[in-house]
Amino acid sequence: MLPLVWAADNPAEILRVYNGLYLREEVQMEGLVRNVGSFARFLEAMSFSHGSVLNLSNVSRDCQVSRKTVEGYLEILEDLLLGFRLPVFAKRAKRELATHPKFYYFDAGVFRANRPSGPLDAPQEIDGLALEGLVAQHLRAWCDYSAGNHQLHYWQTRSQVEVDFVVYGDSGIYAVEVKNSTQVRSDDLRALKNFAEDYPQSQRYLVYRGKERFKRDDVLCLPAEEFLLGLRPGEFQP
Numbered sequence: 001m002l003p004l005v006w007a008a009d010n011p012a013e014i015l016r017v018y019n020g021l022y023l024r025e026e027v028q029m030e031g032l033v034r035n036v037g038s039f040a041r042f043l044e045a046m047s048f049s050h051g052s053v054l055n056l057s058n059v060s061r062d063c064q065v066s067r068k069t070v071e072g073y074l075e076i077l078e079d080l081l082l083g084f085r086l087p088v089f090a091k092r093a094k095r096e097l098a099t100h101p102k103f104y105y106f107d108a109g110v111f112r113a114n115r116p117s118g119p120l121d122a123p124q125e126i127d128g129l130a131l132e133g134l135v136a137q138h139l140r141a142w143c144d145y146s147a148g149n150h151q152l153h154y155w156q157t158r159s160q161v162e163v164d165f166v167v168y169g170d171s172g173i174y175a176v177e178v179k180n181s182t183q184v185r186s187d188d189l190r191a192l193k194n195f196a197e198d199y200p201q202s203q204r205y206l207v208y209r210g211k212e213r214f215k216r217d218d219v220l221c222l223p224a225e226e227f228l229l230g231l232r233p234g235e236f237q238p
Contacts, residue, residue, distance in 0.1 A: 089153035128180030
């Protein structure tokens with residue numbers, strides 16, 4: 001279905017219809033929720049949690065339903081394979097870390113279809129979250145289709161130093177930071193440097209929207225397209 005969206009004349013409209021079909025056919029007709037309107041508000045509220053540490057109390061307040069209801073909605077979302085939670089990487093942790101998972105819609109287009117935008121929304125912020133979600137999609141697929149046992153995580157300290165993705169498994173530890181920019185600044189590498197202090201054996205990557213491939217401070221910086229197209233089942237060598 002999603003390749004058809006990519007090739008369509010109006011992909012945004014197709015994604016909007018796709019959302020409607022899921023609400024009507026999968027949720028309403030199957031009787032998965034009592035109030036489809038509340039579930040629709042939940043889908044929108046979760047779009048603001050895409051790529052962020054999940055706070056169900058905030059989502060509950062935004063949806064105007066109980067936290068218990070939100071927990072049930074989230075389980076439905078995951079059962080329908082529309083979203084997933086990303087746990088914190090805490091193997092042999094050397095410092096205090098965050099405890100709550102992050103959330104992502106399973107597809108960057110579905111995230112955009114659910115995320116409202118207006119005068120107070122910066123397009124670059126939404127674009128950045130979409131890019132991060134796209135990388136998450138590819139890394140999950142790599143974990144699923146590669147030999148051996150690999151899991152996808154994120155890493156965040158209590159002081160809010162965060163690495164977007166950590167792949168941990170039989171072949172090694174890979175830390176990936178995603179930046180929605182065409183240039184790489186020294187500060188963009190700070191979280192990966194912190195991660196390297198705790199896990200010096202890790203391989204570290206920064207994915208950005210520029211066009212050059214280079215290495216800086218032992219971090220391989222790659223254009224997003226090159227990184228995504230270079231991920232093949234097997235060895236982690238973008």
